[in-house]
Amino acid sequence: MVSYRKVEALSRGLTILRYVNEEPDATVGSLHAKSGLDKATIVRMLETLEHEGYVTRGGGAQWRVTGRTILLSGGYSAVREMGRLASPILSESREILKWPASFGIFDRDAMIIADTTHDWRGMMVTRQPNHRPPMLTTSLGRAYLAFMDDRERNALLDLLRRDPTGWNVMANKPGKIRDLIADIRAKGYAVADNNYMAHTFGGDIWGMSVPVRGKTQLYGALVIMVLRRVIGEEEGVLDLAPRMLEVAPRIAEALGG
Template sequence: MSSFKQVAALSRGLTILRLVNEENESTVGSIHARSGLDKATIVRMLETLEHEGYVTRSGAGPFWRPTGLTITLASGYSAVRETGRLVSPVMAESREILKWPASFAIFDRDAMIIADTTQDWRGMMVSRHPSHRPPMLTTSLGRAYLAFMDDAEREALLGQFRLNPLGWNRIIAKPGCVEALIADIREKGYALGDEEYITATFGGDIWAIGVPVKGRTKLYGALSLMVLRRVIGPEEGVADLAPRLMAVAPRLAEALGG
């Protein structure tokens, strides 16, 4: 419980900086769609961030990009780098097993954060690099982790989302939807990404599947694949790819100490 009133302007500014960093090329409209913030507020925040050196405008166009100064904000956070270092050999060795570009992510307060990825191969142009933060409720990474969290921790996290049911958290407002989703994932052992989210983020050519990475006593993160729909669709692909993911996940857990 906070002992003071939160600074709303700072919260809004940090939200906008995070979205620009995630999208890598943002517009006022794209930020508005994901955050629900007023467009005039977004413009003021972007111009303030530009003055401070954290974002820059692309010429005279509508696009905003993060600058190298944003790297300094994460210089003290080592969990992602250390986790990536530990799992990287397993990820590299598992490319032929998994067949498709893979990402391993750990939980980061209210989202997942990618620690290592093999998405630079087979011509798959997708913008999910290490330190990218996929949302919990709509991605295969987030859903796979969420379903296997400790019940109390999961309920606390969902409580946060219920207080802010905007953007990709809006699924939380549908009665019983998240609970049914979690039960289904726990039964099957894998999660699929939300079609609307994937289409909006990567286009309609891709679908995603993820599994939890857990040891005997600890949930370490989640592993997912991005798959081209024109090569194999989710109906046929799940039967082939889910067992592959489940075979690699224990090796990642072992690399992380589990």
């Protein structure tokens, strides 16, 4: 528990920077829709971030992050190291998994992509390393959530309830979360929320994940992205879930056994 009240202006500025980072061409309108902040506040935050060199104004009213934002992650090495260890297994397992795959680890209130094969066989999915998928609507987040230690999961859900907007709305529905966790534990895999996939990929893709865990430690989760026109979700899980459950322990072994 912190011993002081948060600096509201700093919190809002970081929120706007995060949302600009999530969009190729953010606008004041799109940032307003995501954050709920009034537009005058958003403009002040953007112009301050521009002055500090973290965002730049594109053509018209569009905003983008600059290369300076890379400096903010320079001291964070866990995702790079775990991605380096998982990468050979993902590469070796391409023919087993059949579809583009990623390995993600937990990062406070979301997952973060450590390594990916999403450019495989010409199927481009815009989920590069360091992307942070939400916990409650992505298969990656759900697979990790279901197998977390109870105390850690409760702390995460308490955190998400403080900002139950966007893709965290389910944080305020404990019964639905309990049912979701029980279902994932029984099946051994998780699938993504259809509304999230339709919003993010236009409904062309569905996602499935399994936890990556050793005997005593949960390392992260493995996710594959599948084209619906090739194989549907109901048919796909029957074939692909066993393949993922074969690869996941190999990643866990590479990460420490």
